[in-house]
Amino acid sequence: MLSVIIPTEGVEQPAVATLAALVPGAAAGIVREVLLVDRSGTGVIERVADVAGCRFLAFEGSRAAALAAGARQARSPWLMFLHAGAVLDAGWIEETTQFIQGVSSSGRPRAGIFRYARSPYADTRWRDGFKFVARIIAGPSAEQGLLIARDHYDRLGGYAPDARRSEARLLRQLGRSSRTQLRSRIMVVA
Numbered sequence: 001m002l003s004v005i006i007p008t009e010g011v012e013q014p015a016v017a018t019l020a021a022l023v024p025g026a027a028a029g030i031v032r033e034v035l036l037v038d039r040s041g042t043g044v045i046e047r048v049a050d051v052a053g054c055r056f057l058a059f060e061g062s063r064a065a066a067l068a069a070g071a072r073q074a075r076s077p078w079l080m081f082l083h084a085g086a087v088l089d090a091g092w093i094e095e096t097t098q099f100i101q102g103v104s105s106s107g108r109p110r111a112g113i114f115r116y117a118r119s120p121y122a123d124t125r126w127r128d129g130f131k132f133v134a135r136i137i138a139g140p141s142a143e144q145g146l147l148i149a150r151d152h153y154d155r156l157g158g159y160a161p162d163a164r165r166s167e168a169r170l171l172r173q174l175g176r177s178s179r180t181q182l183r184s185r186i187m188v189v190a
Helices: 012-028 044-052 063-073 092-106 126-138 150-156 166-174
Strands: 002-008 031-038 055-058 078-081 086-088 111-116 146-149 179-188
Touching (some): 002 012, 012 086, 012 092, 031 063, 078 150, 092 179, 146 150, 150 166
Parallel strands (some): 002 031, 031 055
Antiparallel strands (some): 078 146, 086 179, 111 146
């Protein structure tokens, strides 16, 4: 039902944290496959993918190009894009299932964005306050993940491999009327 694409930078801990949050979704049958798209070439993420039972894709280029390459390799009709280190809270499975069923039955293309939550272990800084205000004014950021039907992603043109700020561009293209902020929270631990 769902392919999860995670671009990585060759660092094990953030990738493992994200994968651990996806295990219940795989057990519930909502996660069909996970693709780890590594841009570092160190071999660390390839070993993580092997141990975790994920697909591995070595890639050279920008993060947007890595996301686009992962989307091309994905086999499912729904795509979820997460940054390495993004951890979904426990309610994401049921809400994601309901969202996919609702969009599929309505025939109206929509994308889901998870609700940002600051890690309880992170030190609060002034910069965090500015990021919070920016989220309110500018809308969601790429750190919040993206849940989108493959055909809707393709119609929008997906992530442009050579465009600056491609992730932000795709979120802007979706617009407020075509995206839903899900209740499930996402924390970035790295």
